[in-house]
């Protein structure tokens with residue numbers, strides 16, 4: 001099921017599927033070649049919990065920039081215990097010290113795009129090169145870049161299938177699931193951090209701000225680059241690209 005034409009066939013049908021149906025399809029179609037990609041935010045926790053009810057074994061990976069909050073590292077331990085899984089931690093090629101030596105101090109302030117490129121995008125690309133599909137928790141209501149996300153789509157940027165089971169969910173619905181199913185989550189969410197990334201680039205949001213306002217505050221940056229431009233719904237793909 002790696003052919004774009006085959007994906008095109010399921011794409012519109014998948015839009016009416018529940019997240020569990022989307023996940024089941026992905027597990028069935030890709031087996032060990034599909035993994036949940038998660039920064040272990042609220043949406044990712046929903047997917048991990050759902051997956052645990054569908055399969056005994058499933059793959060989850062996270063991009064460990066080595067700049068994560070202590071609370072995030074504790075959550076990784078908690079998830080591994082509760083769900084009896086081993087989260088695959090994907091590290092950048094350069095340690096923080098090496099990055100400073102090569103690119104100078106505090107790259108995240110001077111050039112956050114380059115920093116995210118080194119610590120997130122390259123590791124993600126490396127990880128995805130070993131997979132046939134990846135599962136993300138992106139939602140259409142999160143940013144303007146994510147509005148066009150389909151539940152099943154061909155990822156032009158990375159050249160594999162991208163699965164977004166909760167693309168049509170709202171943050172409220174995500175929270176309802178977490179509470180109703182007693183799913184563990186990052187305690188920083190209770191301290192006004194709706195979206196949590198690296199310590200250097202995440203702050204609490206103020207009342208009235210949107211859920212990603214605390215990411216790269218003051219820079220105009222809203223995405224780390226992982227989900228930008230690769231989303232090109234199949235119906236709009238040029239023939240030559242098929």
Ligand code: SF4
Pocket residue numbers: 065067107108111112113115116117119120197198200201224
């Ligand atoms: S979120 Fe900040 S610290 Fe983390 S990789 Fe991106 S720029 Fe660097």
